[in-house]
Amino acid sequence: MGLCELVAVASGAATATSAGTWYLTITAPPGTPPNWVFAPVWTALYAMVGIAAWLVWRRPGHRPALRIWGWHLLVNSLWTPAFFGLRSITLGMVVISVLLVAIVLTMRAFSKLSGLAVAMMVPYFAWTCYATYLNAGFFWLNVVR
Secondary structure: OHHHHHHHHHHHHHHHHHHOOHHHHOOOOOOOOOHHHHHHHHHHHHHHHHHHHHHHHOOOOOHHHHHHHHHHHHHHHHHHHHHHHOOOHHHHHHHHHHHHHHHHHHHHHHHOOOHHHHHHHHHHHHHHHHHHHHHHHHHHHHHHO
16 A cells, blocks of 8 residues: 555655646646545545555465556556656556556456455546546647647
8 A cells, every 4th residue: 555655645746846837727628626636536546556456465376466556556657747747648648548458457467366456446447537538638628629
């Protein structure tokens, strides 16, 4: 769980540089929540992802699944620097698309060891789908148009 929360803190730091400036100047897609929603939601989701990994870690044969989980967490940690740090909506779209695939692969690997771990990942997957919609909306409204 500590590793997940470390990613959350690092993401928050990367977001802080652009959230109050650049982000406010780009056109947001319909359904974009207020900025204050993101920190508590992501904090809770990172905790659930950490608990899911802990549940898997307790099972024999957990190494391959946790290796995939680690790669997924690395991809997750790249989205905020891409989108907010580099202010690249396009690169953010690429990273979040890879992240969705990585989450599915992680859930698939976890399913062989713990159904509860998979259930803990479902809200994270759903929120990342929503975040992908938002990123795609930002892309459409600010890059394509």
